[in-house]
Amino acid sequence: MTDHPSHSPASPETACEDTVAQACVHIDAAARQLEAAADGDIFSPLLGLAGQLALIRGGIDPTIRAVVDPEDLLGPTAHTDQALSLLDSFPPSDGQTDLLVWTLRLAELHDALVAAGSEQP
Amino acid sequence: MSTTTVGDLLDRAELLARALRLTRAEITADQWRSFDATSYRLLHDLVGPERTGNHEQIVSHATVSRILNGYPSPLSAPNPQATYNARQAASHLGVSRATVAADIRESRLPATYDGRRYSIKATDLPSITEVHPADPASTHPLDRLSCTLGVLVDMVVTERSRTTNIPGLDPLRDDAQVAPVMARVLAMTVVAARHALAHIPLQDADRPLAIARYAECSLDAIGDVGRPSALTRVASFAPPSSPRGPNEQLETALRAWASLARREMARTVPSTEVLRNIANQARHLYAVNARLVADSFTRGHLSEHAAESVHDELREAAQVMHALQKQWETVTTATRPGHEYVTATTNLHASLSAIERDILLPGEKVDISRRVDVDAALTDLRYAATDLVELTHAGAQLPEPLIRSEQLFAPARILPSTMERVHDRNHGRYVAIRLTEGAALINATQEGSRAAQEVQATLEISKGPIAAIELSTHSHALVTRRELEPATGLGGPDLL
Numbered sequence: 001m002t003d004h005p006s007h008s009p010a011s012p013e014t015a016c017e018d019t020v021a022q023a024c025v026h027i028d029a030a031a032r033q034l035e036a037a038a039d040g041d042i043f044s045p046l047l048g049l050a051g052q053l054a055l056i057r058g059g060i061d062p063t064i065r066a067v068v069d070p071e072d073l074l075g076p077t078a079h080t081d082q083a084l085s086l087l088d089s090f091p092p093s094d095g096q097t098d099l100l101v102w103t104l105r106l107a108e109l110h111d112a113l114v115a116a117g118s119e120q121p
Numbered sequence: 122m123s124t125t126t127v128g129d130l131l132d133r134a135e136l137l138a139r140a141l142r143l144t145r146a147e148i149t150a151d152q153w154r155s156f157d158a159t160s161y162r163l164l165h166d167l168v169g170p171e172r173t174g175n176h177e178q179i180v181s182h183a184t185v186s187r188i189l190n191g192y193p194s195p196l197s198a199p200n201p202q203a204t205y206n207a208r209q210a211a212s213h214l215g216v217s218r219a220t221v222a223a224d225i226r227e228s229r230l231p232a233t234y235d236g237r238r239y240s241i242k243a244t245d246l247p248s249i250t251e252v253h254p255a256d257p258a259s260t261h262p263l264d265r266l267s268c269t270l271g272v273l274v275d276m277v278v279t280e281r282s283r284t285t286n287i288p289g290l291d292p293l294r295d296d297a298q299v300a301p302v303m304a305r306v307l308a309m310t311v312v313a314a315r316h317a318l319a320h321i322p323l324q325d326a327d328r329p330l331a332i333a334r335y336a337e338c339s340l341d342a343i344g345d346v347g348r349p350s351a352l353t354r355v356a357s358f359a360p361p362s363s364p365r366g367p368n369e370q371l372e373t374a375l376r377a378w379a380s381l382a383r384r385e386m387a388r389t390v391p392s393t394e395v396l397r398n399i400a401n402q403a404r405h406l407y408a409v410n411a412r413l414v415a416d417s418f419t420r421g422h423l424s425e426h427a428a429e430s431v432h433d434e435l436r437e438a439a440q441v442m443h444a445l446q447k448q449w450e451t452v453t454t455a456t457r458p459g460h461e462y463v464t465a466t467t468n469l470h471a472s473l474s475a476i477e478r479d480i481l482l483p484g485e486k487v488d489i490s491r492r493v494d495v496d497a498a499l500t501d502l503r504y505a506a507t508d509l510v511e512l513t514h515a516g517a518q519l520p521e522p523l524i525r526s527e528q529l530f531a532p533a534r535i536l537p538s539t540m541e542r543v544h545d546r547n548h549g550r551y552v553a554i555r556l557t558e559g560a561a562l563i564n565a566t567q568e569g570s571r572a573a574q575e576v577q578a579t580l581e582i583s584k585g586p587i588a589a590i591e592l593s594t595h596s597h598a599l600v601t602r603r604e605l606e607p608a609t610g611l612g613g614p615d616l617l
Contacts, residue, residue, distance in 0.1 A: 042439045043408035045474060051401030051446065052470055058394025059463060062453045063551060065532070101460060105467065112471075 020053065020095060021064055023086040027057040027106065028066035030113075031081035037076075053080070053108055060087075060102045077117060080110045123372065124504065127276060128353030131305050138309040140262040142317040144478040148263055149327040151319045155255040158196045160310045163270050164189050165199040166277045167299050167306070181296045185303060188339045193331045198243030200278075205246070207232075207239045211610045213246055227501055230251045262346040263313060270306070276357050289420060290510060292351040298525050304343050317570040355579075357431045367476055368497045374472040374499055377465040378507040379404065385462045386515050389529050392456040396516055397449035398466055400569060403509050404442040407435040407576065409473045410502045412480050414583075416495050432477060434579040441565075441572040445513075448565040452531045452554060454523060506577040513573040521558050527553035 031053040038044035053076075059065065074082065087103040168189045172178040191206055194215035206223070211218040224230040225239055232239040255267035262568050280541075281293050292298035314333035318326055360373040382402075385395045418428035479493050523529040533545035533552045545552050 023126050035606055043411060045477060046406075047401065047443065048405045048408075048474065051398055052467060054401075054450070055398045055458060055463060055466065057203055058397075058453075059460075062392065062394050062455050062457055063449075063530075071284065074583055076610070079449070090122060099458065105463065112474075120433065 015045065019086050019090050020060060021091075023083040024057050024061050025066040026079045026083035026086065026100075027039070027053055027060070028064065029069070029074070030076040030083070031057065032066065032068060033076045033079070045116065049109070049113060052112075056089040056102055056105050056109065058079075059105070060096075060099065077110070077113050080106065080113060084110060123347070124356050124358050124500070125282075126267065126354055126356045127270075127273065127278075127302065130269055131302065131353060134266055134273070134309055135305065137266040137269060138312045141266070141312060141373060144262055146261060146320070147322075148261070148317055148320045150321065150328075152254060152255065152261065152263055152267075153321055153325065154196055154252045156263055156313055156317075157328065158252040158315075159255070159270045159274065160269045160306065160332075161195045161197075163274045163306055164192065164276065164303060165195075165203070165292075166274055166281065166312060167303050169281060169293060169519040178296070183297050184342070185299060188303070188307075188342055191339065198246060200221075200243070204574075205241045205243065207241070210241045210246060215578050243326075248454060260308050262583050263316070266309070269348040270309075274359040276355065279357070290507070290514075292355065293350070298350045298352045300343055301348055302344040302352050304340060304346050305348075306342065307336045307340045311340065358504075367491060367493045368477060368501070371472045372501050373500055374465070374469040374507075375505050378469040379505065379512075381459070381462040381465045381593070382397075382508075382512055383472050383515075385459055386512065386519075388405055388456065389457050390454050390523070390578065390597045391519065392458045393449050393529075394456075395458045395462055395517070397446045398462075399512055399516065400442045400446035400449060400456070402469060403513070403569075403573065403595065404446070405438045405473050406502060406505050406509065407439040407442065409477055410506075410580070411435040411439075411542070412477055413493075413495050413499050413502065416480050417499065420495070422496070423583070431579055431583045436577055438572040438576045441568050444566045445569040448562045451535070452529050452562060453551070454528050455530060455551075469505060503577075503580045506580050509573045510570075510577045512572040513566070517563075518564055520563045521556070524554055524556050524559045529554050531558070555579045594610070 031050040034046045034050035034053070038046040038050075061075065084103065086105055087099065090099065092100075129164065149423075154416075168182075168185045168425060190212050195213050198213070205213060207218050210230070211221045214221065221230065221241075222239075225232045225241075230241065232241045232245075234240075245319045254271065255264040257264075257268050258266065296310040311333055314329040314336060316331065317329035321329060325577065358372075358376050360376045361369050364370045364373040369540065382395070382399055385391055386399075414428050414431050414435070416425060417423040418425065476498060477491050522530065530551040530553050533542045533550055536542065536554060536558055537551065538546060542551075542552055
């Protein structure tokens with residue numbers, strides 16, 4: 001088991017990481033941003049979405065966490081977009097056999113994130 | 122709602138027992154035997170196996186065991202797996218204990234001996250009478266009573282088969298909780314037996330007479346135990362297979378989630394991602410509960426004081442659950458969550474989010490078929506709060522054995538640096554954490570378990586009549602709805 005302490009989810013340091021690990025880092029970063037955006041409101045719906053994202057990341061690889069990057073310019077939807085493109089670019093013949101299912105789950109959650117965003121005042 | 126509790130079934134059975142007074146129809150010996158056998162099965166399953174270990178429990182169990190053992194020659198074995206000691210077998214056969222012992226010694230009755238007592242399989246006992254289950258299509262109150270008690274037997278058997286050891290959440294292993302239910306069953310047995318005496322052919326009247334005497338005597342032996350019992354709250358769920366509307370969807374999603382969460386926690390090495398998700402889902406459940414409580418207060422169904430107190434409790438517990446999920450985030454067992462669980466938790470998240478949205482919309486904007494029945498949803502969430510007590514209690518038992526068996530890992534870089542870890546740290550590896558390093562996690566899981574218990578207790582109290590104090594005098598409520606409501610909508614600058 002290797003730890004993936006990415007300094008910046010989209011920074012050049014992670015470019016050499018394998019695709020799945022990068023996708024996980026993006027998912028984890030999206031989850032953390034949602035948590036931060038809840039701004040201490042313990043009943044915020046954002047925390048629920050963050051939890052679901054974290055679970056999907058754990059399904060893909062339970063040992064990867066992103067380190068908080070204060071310079072990160074991407075938002076949760078953009079991070080999820082990036083993660084989806086990375087997972088979609090992964091050769092179908094490689095990787096864990098159920099990666100397709102996790103990608104589908106992430107795509108569905110991405111839609112929920114976009115819908116949640118559109119409900120903002 | 123497709124939820125039935127032991128209390129619901131007892132209430133229904135008592136109504137049917139009362140209805141016996143109004144019927145003049147004759148009953149057959151078969152109808153009586155069905156009732157007789159079901160009544161015995163229910164008492165047998167309520168009493169359960171003998172207690173071992175705790176002296177106090179052994180003594181208190183002796184009272185209810187004695188009552189069961191006094192049942193006059195039970196017509197059939199309660200279940201094929203049951204075993205009897207010599208005294209119970211004697212009672213079952215209607216002979217003396219010495220006769221049973223003689224039968225065993227002379228190999229007429231198979232038995233095993235553990236050095237202290239004989240154990241006789243129920244299937245080895247000669248069946249005296251063939252007993253048929255009551256006809257479920259019959260409209261006779263005695264048959265309906267037998268069927269209702271039969272369902273109760275199934276519920277008790279299912280509840281007993283659950284492996285839970287949570288104090289206060291295992292009423293079947295607490296004789297103080299079992300005794301009031303036994304008393305109600307015995308009271309119904311007296312009523313049914315007296316009815317049978319008056320309406321059964323004379324040649325078959327001996328048996329109801331013996332049972333009436335037994336049940337009356339047992340009622341006296343059990344004493345004045347009072348009516349309330351935690352056992353009446355034990356519930357059985359049958360969520361709709363094709364749920365329609367938000368309430369049915371919530372019920373189905375909750376049941377599936379709770380069941381799969383239990384299954385995930387029973388894995389040899391559970392996924393910390395699941396444990397974290399359970400804490401997060403608990404927080405979400407409390408959040409939705411708080412919204413519904415606020416709505417209930419606005420509609421005048423809940424007093425201001427009750428709403429405020431429940432809301433505070435839920436907020437506090439949600440914070441504890443959030444802290445717990447943050448703790449689980451720091452470690453991993455490297456076990457991935459099961460797909461079925463992820464599907465169930467996704468459905469639950471969707472269902473809870475839909476309810477949150479609907480509650481926030483003005484009434485006229487919600488399609489009537491999609492409108493949430495707040496009281497039904499609160500009932501479902503109350504049951505979910507009980508599930509959370511179990512899940513968080515089980516979760517609190519996990520960290521220590523996982524750490525001791527070196528199955529709980531964390532990145533070496535976030536753990537205290539030691540000579541052995543230098544290499545792992547430099548290579549960005551995960552290492553097994555030590556017991557002292559898991560102290561915060563252990564603490565958080567225990568806090569989570571405690572918070573879940575407190576919420577469950579508060580929700581149980583809040584449903585009572587005391588909480589529903591009239592709101593009409595509170596036109597100028599001190600706490601406005603806004604204060605009671607959780608923050609609405611999505612917040613945060615430049616969020617999505």
